[in-house]
Amino acid sequence: MSAESTPTTGSADFATCDLYDADESLQSLSLQLLNLGGRARFTGPIRTIRCHRDNGLVKELLNSPGDGAVLVVDGSGSLDSALIGDMIAASAIENGWAGVVIHGVIRDREQLAEMDLGVRALGSNPRKSVKDGAGEVDVPVQFGGVSFVPGATLWSDADGVLVSNV
Ligand SMILES: O=C([O-])CC(=O)C(=O)O
Numbered sequence: 451m452s453a454e455s456t457p458t459t460g461s462a463d464f465a466t467c468d469l470y471d472a473d474e475s476l477q478s479l480s481l482q483l484l485n486l487g488g489r490a491r492f493t494g495p496i497r498t499i500r501c502h503r504d505n506g507l508v509k510e511l512l513n514s515p516g517d518g519a520v521l522v523v524d525g526s527g528s529l530d531s532a533l534i535g536d537m538i539a540a541s542a543i544e545n546g547w548a549g550v551v552i553h554g555v556i557r558d559r560e561q562l563a564e565m566d567l568g569v570r571a572l573g574s575n576p577r578k579s580v581k582d583g584a585g586e587v588d589v590p591v592q593f594g595g596v597s598f599v600p601g602a603t604l605w606s607d608a609d610g611v612l613v614s615n616v
Contacts, residue, residue, distance in 0.1 A: 462491075462493055463491075464491070464493065464605060464607070465607060465609070466478075466605050466606070466607045466609045466610055466611070466612050467609055469605055469612055470612060475615060476612045476613065476614060476615070477595075477596045477597065477612065477613040477614075477615065478596070478610060478611070478612055479594045479595070479596045479610055479611035479612075479613070480594055480595055481553075481593065481594030481595075481596075483551065483552075483553075483570040483571060483572060483594075483611065484570065484571060484572070484573060485569075485570055485606075485608065486556060486559060486562050486563060486569045486570065486571055486574070487539070487549065487550075487562050487563070487565060487567045487568045487569030487570070488562070488563055488564050488565045488566050488567065489548075489549060489565075489566050489567055489568045489569075490568070490607060490608055491568075491606065491607040491608070492520065492548045492549035492567075492568030492605075492606050493520070493548065493603065493604060493605040493606065494518045494519045494520040494547075494548035494549070494603070494604065495518070495519050495520070495600075495601055495602070495603055495604075496519065496520055496522050496598050496599065496600055496601065496602050496603070496604050496613070497511065497516075497519045497520070497521050497522070497587075497588055497600055498521070498522045498523070498524070498587070498588055498589060498590070498591050498598055498599075498600055499511060499521065499522075499523045499524070499585055499586065499587055499588075500523075500524045500526075500585050500586045500589055500591050501523065501524075501525060501533070501584060501585030501586075502525060502526045502528060502584070502585070503525070503528055503530060503531045503579050503580065504579055504580050504581065504582050504583065504584045504585060505532075505533045505534065505538070505578075505579040505580075505581060506580070506581040506582055506583030506584070506585075507583055507584075507585045507586075507587055508521070508523055508533055508534060508538065509538050509541075509581060510583070511587060512534070512538055512539075512541055512542040512545065512547060512550070513538075513541045513545060514545060515545055515546060516542065516545045516546040516547030516548070517546055518546060518547075518548050519547060519548060520547070520548050520549045520550070520551060520568065520604045520606070521542075521547060521549075521550045521551070522550075522551045522552075522591060522598040522604065523550065523551070523552045523553065523554060524553045524554075524591035524592075524593055524598075525552060525553050525554025525555075526553065526554070527553050527554065527572065527593065528554050528555070529554070529555050529572060529573060529575060530555075530575065530577065531555070531575060531577045531578060531579040531580075532554075532555050532556050532557035532558075532574065532575050532576070532577065532578055532579060533552050533554045533555065533556065533571075533579055534550060534552070534556050534557075534562075534569070535556065535557040535558040535561075535562075535578070536558035536561035536562060536565070537558075539558070539561075539562055539565050539567050539569065540565070542567055543565060543566055543567050547567065548567075548568055549567055549568020549569060549570070549606060550567065550568065550569050550570075550571075551568075551570045551571075551598075551604065551606065551611065552569070552570065552571040552572070553571075553572065553591075553593040553594070554571060554572060555571055555572055555573050555574050555575045556569060556571045556573075556574050557574055557575060557576050557577075557578065559574045568606055570606060570611065588600040596611070596613050597613070598613060599616045601616055602614045602615070602616045
């Protein structure tokens with residue numbers, strides 16, 4: 451299977467191992483983000499947010515049309531407050547987002563595990579974030595040795611996360 455022949459949105463049938471074998475230039479995330487959503491395999495074009503313990507922008511963006519995109523949130527790796535929970539995840543599903551990859555934590559872990567959304571994060575914390583809206587949308591972000599550029603494609607499954615180069 452090649453990356454070119456793989457559907458690029460939604461919960462398509464692919465294997466990240468096969469994609470990597472077909473194209474070793476793909477970026478692979480070594481950071482072991484947990485698979486916490488009910489959709490374990492997801493892919494789509496990347497949108498991004500950079501924020502720190504403030505999920506105002508995350509809530510706003512996931513409440514707008516996702517068109518099959520994956521939102522990558524660089525929460526600077528903070529374990530101190532959740533960047534999404536079940537309400538924000540529900541609005542992401544309603545708005546057609548494929549998934550959310552978070553360098554940070556979530557809450558409502560049991561509920562997210564049952565929801566049809568890809569969710570990867572460092573873990574969970576019941577403490578919520580503030581909603582002042584501080585941060586940046588659709589800027590390139592980096593973590594775990596991977597550069598996440600808006601418009602690049604992300605694939606996530608049980609084995610890990612791959613990102614195309616743009
Ligand atoms: O509102 C938040 O900050 C997170 C949350 O609990 C939810 O999405 O349900």
